[in-house]
Amino acid sequence: MIFLPEAEIVRRELEREVVGRKIKDVTLNVAKVVARSGNRTVVAKALTGVKLDALVRVGTHLVFDLDSGQRLVIALAPSTSVRRNTGRDKEEPSTVVILAFTQGGHLRLIDNKNGVEMFLVDGDQPIEETVPEIGSAGMDPLAAPMAWTDFGRKVLGHDVKLKSLLTDNSIIVGLGDIYSDEILFEAGLRYDRLSGGLNTQELRRFYRSVVTVLNDAVKYRGTSIESSPWLDPHGEPGNYQDHLQVYGKHGQLSPRSRQPLVRTKYSSRWTYFCEQSQV
């Protein structure tokens, strides 16, 4: 599964290995994935012979500048895998897009739920305008630097349980159960605390934990566990699963309180936390 740290890892890899390359050939296996730019023939034609000039990440969207003057947007879904392949690698099941480069090699998108979208937008207008969901997306804690004042205002501006806040893409983009539970443990805050009731000290701890956990997850190259498989563009798993403190660890001793960690259902999904150290 791709969440925010994994999206950042993908951006770094593709910046090194794909930017500067020219598209020789385009394979589009699923019409829905490119439908925002028209049909497959139109999109393939618009991309063939075009060079990828620059890449930025906005939340879980990857945005390439093209030498055609357009931009290529890849809107990653949790179910998306991004792969750098040689041209000879055999096509994995659920491969939805293949971009083959004149310099050799492929960029492939794999998605068993067809959740990924790839489309072209005008390069002259701001990306927030050409891609409305980018304009309305939540904060990106990996954007350097996420403003502390924005964070505070957004958190206090809602009165919702902290876990709901963390997993709400319109407030903070790209987090799921794993990173949410880890952030809340790091912050010493319970999943069911109301965001509007945090005091200044708690708010600062919360902010610091969001930034720390997500940056650590990038540093350790993402989280690869059974319920949330993740492989980087080279097919390598991450290591952050070895640094998880609470997720999936109910019954084990809390690193902070030395009491057993607890697992509870919250809005029909599991939440892992330490009853003693998270208040």
Add this chain to the structure above:
DNA sequence: CGATCTACCTGATGGC
């Protein structure tokens, strides 16, 4: 022992 079924996992979505 293999095929099939069931329950449950995940995040996204849309109705209330």
Add this chain to the structure above:
DNA sequence: TGCCATCAGGTAGATC
């Protein structure tokens, strides 16, 4: 606005 039922695909474990 926030909460929750439902959806879809995948999979683990049970059952035949």
